Amino acid sequence: MTTTVQVPAQIPLDSYASIVGAAEIDELKALARPLQDKKFTMVNSTAVGGGVAEILNRLVPLADELGVKIRWEVLKGGPDFYEVTKSFHNALHGAPYQAKQRDFDIFLQYNEQNRSQIDLGAEFVVIHDPQPAALINGRQNHSGHWVWRCHIDLSRPNQDVWNFLQQFVAQYDGSIFSSPEFSRQLPIPQYLFYPSIDPLAEKNRELDPEFIEDVLSQYMIDPARPILTQISRFDRLKDPVGVIRAYQIVKRYFDCQLVLAGGGASDDPEGSVVLQEVMRAAGNDPDIKVLELPAWAPLEVNALQRASTVVIQKSLREGFGLTVAEALWKKKPVVASAVGGIPIQVIHKQTGLLAHSVEGAAYQIRYLLSHPEIATRLGEQGHKHVKENFLITSNLKNYLTLFMIFLRQSQGA
Amino acid sequence: MSSENGTQQAIKPFEFFTAAHLTRIGNQIAGSLAEMVTCLDHCSDASIFHHTFQTLGTHHFLTEGFSNDFAQWVYAATNRAELAEQLAALDVRDYVSLAELRRDLRRMVADYCRDFPQFSEQRALECFYFCEGVEATTALSLPPASNLTQFRDGLSRISHASFHFHFISSRLRLQLKTNDFSQWLADSLGKHSLASHVNRIDIYTNTLDSARSKILRLIDREIKLS
Numbered sequence: 190m191t192t193t194v195q196v197p198a199q200i201p202l203d204s205y206a207s208i209v210g211a212a213e214i215d216e217l218k219a220l221a222r223p224l225q226d227k228k229f230t231m232v233n234s235t236a237v238g239g240g241v242a243e244i245l246n247r248l249v250p251l252a253d254e255l256g257v258k259i260r261w262e263v264l265k266g267g268p269d270f271y272e273v274t275k276s277f278h279n280a281l282h283g284a285p286y287q288a289k290q291r292d293f294d295i296f297l298q299y300n301e302q303n304r305s306q307i308d309l310g311a312e313f314v315v316i317h318d319p320q321p322a323a324l325i326n327g328r329q330n331h332s333g334h335w336v337w338r339c340h341i342d343l344s345r346p347n348q349d350v351w352n353f354l355q356q357f358v359a360q361y362d363g364s365i366f367s368s369p370e371f372s373r374q375l376p377i378p379q380y381l382f383y384p385s386i387d388p389l390a391e392k393n394r395e396l397d398p399e400f401i402e403d404v405l406s407q408y409m410i411d412p413a414r415p416i417l418t419q420i421s422r423f424d425r426l427k428d429p430v431g432v433i434r435a436y437q438i439v440k441r442y443f444d445c446q447l448v449l450a451g452g453g454a455s456d457d458p459e460g461s462v463v464l465q466e467v468m469r470a471a472g473n474d475p476d477i478k479v480l481e482l483p484a485w486a487p488l489e490v491n492a493l494q495r496a497s498t499v500v501i502q503k504s505l506r507e508g509f510g511l512t513v514a515e516a517l518w519k520k521k522p523v524v525a526s527a528v529g530g531i532p533i534q535v536i537h538k539q540t541g542l543l544a545h546s547v548e549g550a551a552y553q554i555r556y557l558l559s560h561p562e563i564a565t566r567l568g569e570q571g572h573k574h575v576k577e578n579f580l581i582t583s584n585l586k587n588y589l590t591l592f593m594i595f596l597r598q599s600q601g602a
Numbered sequence: 603m604s605s606e607n608g609t610q611q612a613i614k615p616f617e618f619f620t621a622a623h624l625t626r627i628g629n630q631i632a633g634s635l636a637e638m639v640t641c642l643d644h645c646s647d648a649s650i651f652h653h654t655f656q657t658l659g660t661h662h663f664l665t666e667g668f669s670n671d672f673a674q675w676v677y678a679a680t681n682r683a684e685l686a687e688q689l690a691a692l693d694v695r696d697y698v699s700l701a702e703l704r705r706d707l708r709r710m711v712a713d714y715c716r717d718f719p720q721f722s723e724q725r726a727l728e729c730f731y732f733c734e735g736v737e738a739t740t741a742l743s744l745p746p747a748s749n750l751t752q753f754r755d756g757l758s759r760i761s762h763a764s765f766h767f768h769f770i771s772s773r774l775r776l777q778l779k780t781n782d783f784s785q786w787l788a789d790s791l792g793k794h795s796l797a798s799h800v801n802r803i804d805i806y807t808n809t810l811d812s813a814r815s816k817i818l819r820l821i822d823r824e825i826k827l828s
Binding site (some may be wrong): 203210211212213215218219318366369371372374378379381501503527532536537538539540545570573574576577578586589590591594595597 | 620622623624625626627629641659661664677680721722727728729731733736740741742743759760761762763764
């Protein structure tokens with residue numbers, strides 16, 4: 190019923206030495222050394238698509254290179270299970286939801302079925318997100334070290350769903366959240382792991398200037414004038430109309446262009462409505478480029494970010510907002526809303542500028558366009574911030590450290 | 603003489619370690635300056651350490667205006683620049699105990715609340731979440747340094763985390779106003795002047811990389827001394 194995911198090594202660990210330094214790679218090797226004869230299992234709900242699968246697709250082979258063999262299992266469920274877990278997901282994010290006993294029964298039934306299929310006897314078990322959380326019921330005699338990695342924002346959860354989930358979470362040895370703000374009061378230790386980007390992935394790697402020029406040309410963007418960009422799906426919570434209003438204020442002072450690029454509007458009914466709102470707000474301004482990208486267009490996104498003068502993330506609500514880390518990695522000055530995980534990435538006046546309104550965002554953009562030397566400094570410092578905290582190697586280091594701490598605890602060290 | 607300076611045998615070799623840290627989220631949250639005072643009363647020593655010493659490593663690349671999480675929060679979330687400057691001026695090297703550091707942090711915030719009561723209950727733009735570091739120390743595969751040349755070679759190769767462990771957080775571990783490097787240079791090699799110069803490097807206006815470069819330059823000068 191379950192699927193063990195075989196992940197081929199794509200980018201060797203040593204390739205990251207040129208980015209993070211050989212000393213960091215040596216440190217990963219030192220941390221991994223005591224873990225090499227141990228067994229590790231990670232379980233999530235999908236092998237492809239979504240941020241968790243994207244991270245595991247890189248994390249598992251990198252750990253493997255260090256001799257830390259992680260078995261990656263993917264939960265299996267029917268349409269009824271995914272319908273319930275999707276509802277749970279939205280409810281845990283704070284959406285209105287009337288939980289029924291039948292939903293809880295379906296959730297438990299599939300977790301029970303998967304429990305009999307997955308070898309949960311590893312010394313270290315990491316369960317990702319709510320879908321497989323009840324697998325903990327299969328733990329034998331409190332064996333191994335079990336960690337629940339929560340990738341979602343639990344700051345305002347639907348109380349019924351959270352109460353149901355909490356009974357399982359409380360049985361783990363520890364939990365991991367992406368921001369202190371997303372965590373809950375729990376009887377188990379809660380650790381902070383930031384989400385990460387892969388600097389060598391297509392979305393973030395260096396690009397040939399010719400390719401960037403081609404992308405600009407394809408979308409009729411003038412490279413000679415300032416380019417303001419927001420990369421986000423067409424969602425009201427990303428406030429694309431607010432971005433247009435900020436741009437319109439900036440436009441009074443600077444001859445600039447605005448790029449709003451996002452994907453997936455065609456197969457998302459709400460996305461299509463928002464896209465229409467955006468088109469209306471853009472009117473007939475030829476300097477506003479509204480680009481509906483394919484669902485997976487990493488090189489185009491990379492090129493648009495690299496070509497930008499200022500990158501905007503004017504979300505009204507946000508999870509962690511890794512598009513900010515992507516822009517900072519490319520040394521771009523960022524103007525972003527102080528919501529969700531964004532202030533962790535944008536330290537105001539140090540690695541970017543925060544804003545709390547349309548007018549505030551417009552002012553900060555104008556400030557950066559007037560002070561390119563400050564924009565450059567913010568971009569440089571933002572790059573260093575990402576390098577220290579938000580790269581896949583940091584994520585791997587966190588897991589190795591956590592495993593080592595558990596190991597030492599069990600050895601009484 | 604130059605070769606002697608580089609190859610003089612140390613009484614005890616220097617062993618390079620590294621410390622990987624995890625951040626553990628605590629249960630205390632401050633949404634105003636008044637709440638910050640209460641939290642500073644009750645948070646763990648590990649939390650004080652995390653938001654002062656540890657954050658200096660995390661944000662070492664910022665050499666302007668950033669010194670600890672408390673100062674940054676007061677500046678960015680409560681917009682009280684004067685208090686932020688006072689907090690930022692605290693130098694962790696002046697402290698050999700976290701109790702002293704906690705007392706000074708608390709006093710500064712409490713005094714400000716007393717002098718400006720209109721700001722003490724004002725809600726911050728974002729809350730301050732108290733966290734603490736959990737450390738896993740590991741020996742690096744670098745060979746122990748038995749003389750200055752070997753020490754220089756090891757120092758040039760260690761990670762930021764290892765450098766931070768030996769140069770910054772060691773001050774609390776040693777309960778002394780020094781660091782692992784200076785202590786070894788003085789006690790095992792008898793190089794008191796070099797140890798003192800290394801200890802005087804300003805960790806607030808240098809990044810970890812530039813601080814390391816300065817130490818390497820000081821060692822090079824020492825080796826070349828005739």
